[in-house]
Amino acid sequence: xxxxxxxxxxFDPTRTAGLAPEDRALIQRxxxxxGPAYRLFYEEPLHLVRGEGVWLYDAQGNAWLDAYNxxxxxxxxxxxxxxxxxxxxxxxxxxxxxxxxxxxxxxERLLATMPPEMGHMxxxxxxxxxxxxxxxxxxxxTGRQGVIVTRLAYHGLTESVSEFSPSLGGFVQRGARVRLxxxxxxxxxxxxxxxxxxxxDLAKAIAEMRADGIEPAAFIVDTIxxxxxxxxxxxxxxxxxxxxxxxxxxxxxxDEVQPGFARTGDRFWGFQRHGIxxxxxxxxxxxxxxxxxxxxxxxxxxxxxxxxKARYFNTxxxxxxxxxxxxxxxxxxxxxxxxxxxxxxxxxLKQGLSEIVRGRDDIGDVRGAGLFLAMECVESxxxxxxxxxxxxxxxxxxxxxxxxISATGPGANILKIRPPLVLQKPEAxxxxxxISAAVAAA
Amino acid sequence: xxxxxxxxxxFDPTRTAGLAPEDRALIQRxxxxxGPAYRLFYEEPLHLVRGEGVWLYDAQGNAWLDAYNxxxxxxxxxxxxxxxxxxxxxxxxxxxxxxxxxxxxxxERLLATMPPEMGHMxxxxxxxxxxxxxxxxxxxxTGRQGVIVTRLAYHGLTESVSEFSPSLGGFVQRGARVRLxxxxxxxxxxxxxxxxxxxxDLAKAIAEMRADGIEPAAFIVDTIxxxxxxxxxxxxxxxxxxxxxxxxxxxxxxDEVQPGFARTGDRFWGFQRHGIxxxxxxxxxxxxxxxxxxxxxxxxxxxxxxxxKARYFNTxxxxxxxxxxxxxxxxxxxxxxxxxxxxxxxxxLKQGLSEIVRGRDDIGDVRGAGLFLAMECVESxxxxxxxxxxxxxxxxxxxxxxxxISATGPGANILKIRPPLVLQKPEAxxxxxxISAAVAAA
Numbered sequence: 001x002x003x004x005x006x007x008x009x010x011f012d013p014t015r016t017a018g019l020a021p022e023d024r025a026l027i028q029r030x031x032x033x034x035g036p037a038y039r040l041f042y043e044e045p046l047h048l049v050r051g052e053g054v055w056l057y058d059a060q061g062n063a064w065l066d067a068y069n070x071x072x073x074x075x076x077x078x079x080x081x082x083x084x085x086x087x088x089x090x091x092x093x094x095x096x097x098x099x100x101x102x103x104x105x106x107x108e109r110l111l112a113t114m115p116p117e118m119g120h121m122x123x124x125x126x127x128x129x130x131x132x133x134x135x136x137x138x139x140x141x142t143g144r145q146g147v148i149v150t151r152l153a154y155h156g157l158t159e160s161v162s163e164f165s166p167s168l169g170g171f172v173q174r175g176a177r178v179r180l181x182x183x184x185x186x187x188x189x190x191x192x193x194x195x196x197x198x199x200x201d202l203a204k205a206i207a208e209m210r211a212d213g214i215e216p217a218a219f220i221v222d223t224i225x226x227x228x229x230x231x232x233x234x235x236x237x238x239x240x241x242x243x244x245x246x247x248x249x250x251x252x253x254x255d256e257v258q259p260g261f262a263r264t265g266d267r268f269w270g271f272q273r274h275g276i277x278x279x280x281x282x283x284x285x286x287x288x289x290x291x292x293x294x295x296x297x298x299x300x301x302x303x304x305x306x307x308x309k310a311r312y313f314n315t316x317x318x319x320x321x322x323x324x325x326x327x328x329x330x331x332x333x334x335x336x337x338x339x340x341x342x343x344x345x346x347x348x349l350k351q352g353l354s355e356i357v358r359g360r361d362d363i364g365d366v367r368g369a370g371l372f373l374a375m376e377c378v379e380s381x382x383x384x385x386x387x388x389x390x391x392x393x394x395x396x397x398x399x400x401x402x403x404x405i406s407a408t409g410p411g412a413n414i415l416k417i418r419p420p421l422v423l424q425k426p427e428a429x430x431x432x433x434x435i436s437a438a439v440a441a442a
Numbered sequence: 443x444x445x446x447x448x449x450x451x452x453f454d455p456t457r458t459a460g461l462a463p464e465d466r467a468l469i470q471r472x473x474x475x476x477g478p479a480y481r482l483f484y485e486e487p488l489h490l491v492r493g494e495g496v497w498l499y500d501a502q503g504n505a506w507l508d509a510y511n512x513x514x515x516x517x518x519x520x521x522x523x524x525x526x527x528x529x530x531x532x533x534x535x536x537x538x539x540x541x542x543x544x545x546x547x548x549x550e551r552l553l554a555t556m557p558p559e560m561g562h563m564x565x566x567x568x569x570x571x572x573x574x575x576x577x578x579x580x581x582x583x584t585g586r587q588g589v590i591v592t593r594l595a596y597h598g599l600t601e602s603v604s605e606f607s608p609s610l611g612g613f614v615q616r617g618a619r620v621r622l623x624x625x626x627x628x629x630x631x632x633x634x635x636x637x638x639x640x641x642x643d644l645a646k647a648i649a650e651m652r653a654d655g656i657e658p659a660a661f662i663v664d665t666i667x668x669x670x671x672x673x674x675x676x677x678x679x680x681x682x683x684x685x686x687x688x689x690x691x692x693x694x695x696x697d698e699v700q701p702g703f704a705r706t707g708d709r710f711w712g713f714q715r716h717g718i719x720x721x722x723x724x725x726x727x728x729x730x731x732x733x734x735x736x737x738x739x740x741x742x743x744x745x746x747x748x749x750x751k752a753r754y755f756n757t758x759x760x761x762x763x764x765x766x767x768x769x770x771x772x773x774x775x776x777x778x779x780x781x782x783x784x785x786x787x788x789x790x791l792k793q794g795l796s797e798i799v800r801g802r803d804d805i806g807d808v809r810g811a812g813l814f815l816a817m818e819c820v821e822s823x824x825x826x827x828x829x830x831x832x833x834x835x836x837x838x839x840x841x842x843x844x845x846x847i848s849a850t851g852p853g854a855n856i857l858k859i860r861p862p863l864v865l866q867k868p869e870a871x872x873x874x875x876x877i878s879a880a881v882a883a884a
Contacts, residue, residue, distance in 0.1 A: 007753060026541055033549035034760075035562030035742060036749030040539055047541035051534045069536065071757060077532050086528035090519050092493045093732035094511065097482055099468055099489035107475035120477030125567040125734040126758060132600045139601075157754065158574045159581075160601035171751035285757060290535035292567040292734040292758035300477060307478030309613035311449060312599065315513060315727060316568060316734035318476075 008388075008412040009395055011040035022059075023047050041406065043396050051076025054420050054427050056404070067419040067431050068404045070372075073261060073286030074332040075422040081289045084328035085321055093321045096123075097313070102323035109330055111297060113268050115277045119300040120307075123318030125292040127257040127284025128156030133312065134280045134296050135160055135218070138251045140306040144215035146250070147175070148205050150183040152410050154227040155220060155255055164220065167227040177214055179205040183228030184237065186365050187376065187384045191234045199240035206248055218279075219245035219252055223270030224259035224372060229409035230416065232264065232369035238274035251279035251302065257294075258372070261286045262333050262421060265343030265370025273369065288325035292316070338421040342370035345428050349373055349417070352432040356439055362390055363439075373417040376409070386411020390442055397438035403431060450830075450854040451837055453482035464501075465489050483848065485838050493518025496862050496869050498846070509861040509873050510846045512814075515703060515728030516774040517864040523731045526770035527763055535763045538565070539755070544765035551772055553739060555710050557719045561742040562749075565760030567734040569699040569726025570598030573662070575754065576722045576738050577602055580693045582748040586657035588692070589617070590647050592625040594852050596669040597662060597697055606662065609669040619656055621647040625670030626679065628807050629818065629826045633676045641682035648690055660721075661687035661694055665712030666701035671851035672816035672858065674706065675809065680716035693721035693744065699736075700814070703728045704775050704863060707785030707812025715811065730767035734758070780863040784812035787870050791815055791859070794874040798881055804832055805881075815859040818851075828853020832884055839880035845873055 013031060016024045023045065030038070046064065050057040053075040056064040066076070074081060088102070096103055107121035124130045139145060147164050149155065154167040162168055163175030174180075181201040184194045206216050223238060225231040242252040259270030260283045267273050271281065279302050284294035295317070306312075316322060333339060350368055353375055357363035364378035377390040391407040394415060398405055408416045419431075455473060458466045465487065472480070488506065492499040495517040498506040508518070516523060530544070538545055549563035566572045581587060589606045591597065596609040604610055605617030616622070623643040626636045648658050665680060667673040684694040701712030702725045709715050713723065721744050726736035737759070748754075758764060775781060792810055795817055799805035806820035819832040833849040836857060840847055850858045861873070 023541060026543065026546060029550065030541070030546045032561075033546055033553060033563055034538075035564065035740065035745055037564060037745065037752070037754040038538055038749075039753060039755065040541060045541050048534060048536060049542075051536065056534075056536070056540075071537065072535065076536075077534065079532075082528065082531045085531055086524065089524045089527055089732075090521075092490060092498075092519065093514065094490060094493065094498070094518075095513065096476075096480055098498075099465060099472070099482060099487050100491075101468065104468060104472045104475055108471070111475060119474075121475055122477065122479060126571065126756065128756075129568065129571065129600065136601050136604070157756065158571065158600040158602065159578050162578070162752075168752065290531075290758070290761065290763065292764070298477065303477055303479065307480075310479070310610065311481060312479040313481065314568065314570075314599065316732070319732065321732065322734070 007039055008407045009041055009392070011042055011045045015043070019044060042399050044399070054423050063402060065403045065427055065431060067417050068406050069420065070258065070263065070418045071285045071290050073263070073421050074289050074329055074336070074338060075420045078289060078332060080332050081325060081328040084324045085291055088321045088324035093319055095315060096318050100320050102320045102327070103318040106323040106327050109327065114281065114297055117277050117299050118281060118297040120298050120303055121295055122298065122312060123293070123295040123322065124314050125294060125316050126156070127282065127294045128158050128161055129314065130282040130284055130294045130296045131155045131161045131220070131255060132158040134253050134282050137280065137298065137303055137306050138218040138253065140310065141302050142217045142250060144217035144250065145177040146179065146209045146214040146216040147177060148179045148181060148202060148209070148216060148219045150221060150225060150228050151180045152183065152228045153222065155222070179209050181205045183225050184231035186231060186367055194234065195237035195240045198237065199244050202241045202244055216245065216248055216250040218250050220255055222255045222258050223274065224264065224369065226258040226416070227408055229376070229414045230367065230372065230374035232273065232372070233367065235273040236275055238271070239276055242274070242276045242278070246279070252276065253280045253282065254278040255282050257282060257284040261329070262339035262342055263370050263372050265339060265346045268339060287329060288322060289329050291322060291325035293322045293326045333421070336422065342421050345423050345425065346370040346373065348425065349428055349432065353435070356432065356436045360439065362387060368417070371419055371421055371423060375415040375417070377413045377415065386413035388412040391415055393442050394435065394438045397441055398434055401434045401437065403434040449481055450849045451483055451834070453484055453487045457485070461486060484841050486841070496865050505844060507845045507869055507873060509859050510848050511862065512700065512705065512860045513727045513732050515705070515863050516731050516771055516778070516780060517862045520731060520774055522774050523767060523770040526766045527733055530763045530766035535761055537757060538760050542762050544762045544769070545760040548765040548769050551769065556723065556739055559719050559741050560723060560739040562740050562745055563737060564740065564754060565735070565737040565764065566756050567736060567758050568598070569724065569736045570600050570603055571756065572724040572726055572736045572738045573597045573603045573697060574600040576662070576695050576724050577660070579722065579740065579745050579748050580660040580695065582752065583744050584659045584692060586659035586692065587619040588621065588651045588656040588658040589619060590621045590623060590644060590651070590658060590661045592663060592667060592670050593622045594625060594670045595664065621651050623647050625667050626673035628673060628809055636676065637679035637682045640679065641686050644683045644686055658687065658690055658692040660692050662697055664697045664700050665716065666706065666811065666814060668700040668858070669850055671818070671856045672809065672814065674715065674811035674814070677715040678717055680713070681718055684716070684718045684720070688721070694718065695722045695724065696720040697724050699724060699726040703771070704781035704784055705812050705814050707781060707788045710781060729771060730764060731771050733764060733767035735764045735768045775863070778864065784863050787865050787867065788812040788815065790867065791870055791874065795877070798874065798878045802881065804829060810859070813861055813863055813865060817857040817859070819855045819857065828855035830854040833857055835884050836877065836880045839883055840876055843876045843879065845876040
């Protein structure tokens, strides 16, 4: 089998020579049992057995500083979340067709973090299901079919959603009702022009779609553009495009699976940085700290007819345990001040990264919001051509040095730094030392 | 809001008059926070706070015998499952891009319950995702688009899968690539003709589909036809149709979300009762006893190209906790002999139900396999016309008497009896007494 061409930082299963015999055996059993669709990270895969806070441990007791995983957002195996889930599991775990306080309080608490227009909360188990539901609602409400996303968007893997997740690669067919526009770009578009360009590109896509007889139902964006390469700034640049799609009769759907739940530090949701009130807000990954919880917040008028006539019953979605998991995560974010921590430690990291790359011609940009940071590797600042080799070098150098990150973007050249929100100054310092060494060794 | 016309046994939210004030208040908050898509069961909704084995408890301490819920299949809050999940939660919960023993052992163990042709296991979080993945793989492998299902099938609620889940009602659009055929019927089709009729209906649907320029990619069935009204017998009747779709170049997909995991008593999977080896087997609900675990077992040749070129990464699917949950459920089924229990107690219940309805002209049939039983309410045995009123009477009489079941089928007249697999003789006897009283009071 050839190495994966559509996934950055994938292990090549033909290169097992240097691995420990027990890992080689496990990889072989895994390939047999799970088949070819599953990928492992890194030139040398990690075999993990334990996690705590920002640390992951392998079977030999080696510790790995996790600067990548945004699911265990309040820290691996957080005791308060573990306890809340365990307690509810031992008490009751049914579904939403019986009355239960849990799902109602949790929905109320989530909605309280949002603009008052977001009136209803619906629960699913995955971000894919949340985006799929948002799509069904958008198409039902508008009576239209068209969807516009950015060029390397990822919104999930149901059949319908994978049609507008071009980051899955060319084998996954793009839907006939889908149009792509350029994501923002920090190197080639001046900050002050990002908003106008995005809106102009969207206007063009709408016009082209209409020329093909398709009306736009929705413009869906990850409000921090993670798979496109991470574009948080300047705050507010999304607003003209969001206003435009609504003026054209389509919905604006904010996919908060990546930026949501305080990661960006300054606000709880990514869309809030842009001063937008979406029609639908979808969320997932960090919501249950690894327990499968996801959902969508929706303006009531948008879901009124769909809700009454189509219903929606997700067997596990919003069940008492899922709700307890989600509630515990919100508790921890609040009691441990993790939004503020994301802001402060994020700023510390960004400052540190900027110092490390100062004077280097092969780093085009350091950017980010809160604890979601990117460093863009280029051939040289004169061309800003993607340098995937350098990004791969840094990712694997860090991995050998006990620090986990990955890379993203159309050129596989943008380092993705996204630690659990509980990262503290000492670990942040250690991270900076490790990346400094990796960059220096390049 | 009017009562739901597409969901059997739904609470009418305008009829809160007789309810306890605290339930009324919770229903109001719930409607506000969750919106119109959510439904409650029963004329008087149940407000549950605790579950143990086959028993559910409300806030006042009243006990309810659960003869309906197939998710908590090894019993509500089973301590072994709770412990396995809690232990793994406190240890590590990442994802399948790091090596971990859990997902590999779990996949191997699941595959060991199946014919050797089912070579790979892929994990999702919900049955909807599993069927959506099966659909994507089937369309990719066959290069075809058409899907054939039974007339009142339910396979899930992603956009693509809802297109072939006609039990969702007329508001949810049936896909242009979808054709419906009659489900088996215990009252109007003689047992010996079920197999030939199903295959003949499938052949006709394939021909009609082809006349519209659509080639059949897959025939997907719940192998016990739950939403169509429950048709387990005669064992083997599915084989001619499964053979036919394969001969015509399409895949046979066995949706085991309902019959799987030992429920039918005689075999572990529903398809095994019919002597079939499917191309894809999808599974969900009881798999994690309420923890969101689902997946698909697939013939390797069917997923070879899709796996290599499309990949599949489900963030929570097959994570260490999901795998621990699934493994614990398999352990409990085995150590507590639940397949045998389903066979024995199921036979006891079926016998008891047959005695209760003997001589009654308004019960057309009692049928089932293991702990999945149905009783069909009719106007009279001379017409066999559906009698939804009688079914509703029995469901709500049982509910007032502390026993939970529901109804299903196109006429909403078929009682659905589907208790956790740990049901023992004393509770089964109590169930029979309660349903006897309900029937007598009709």
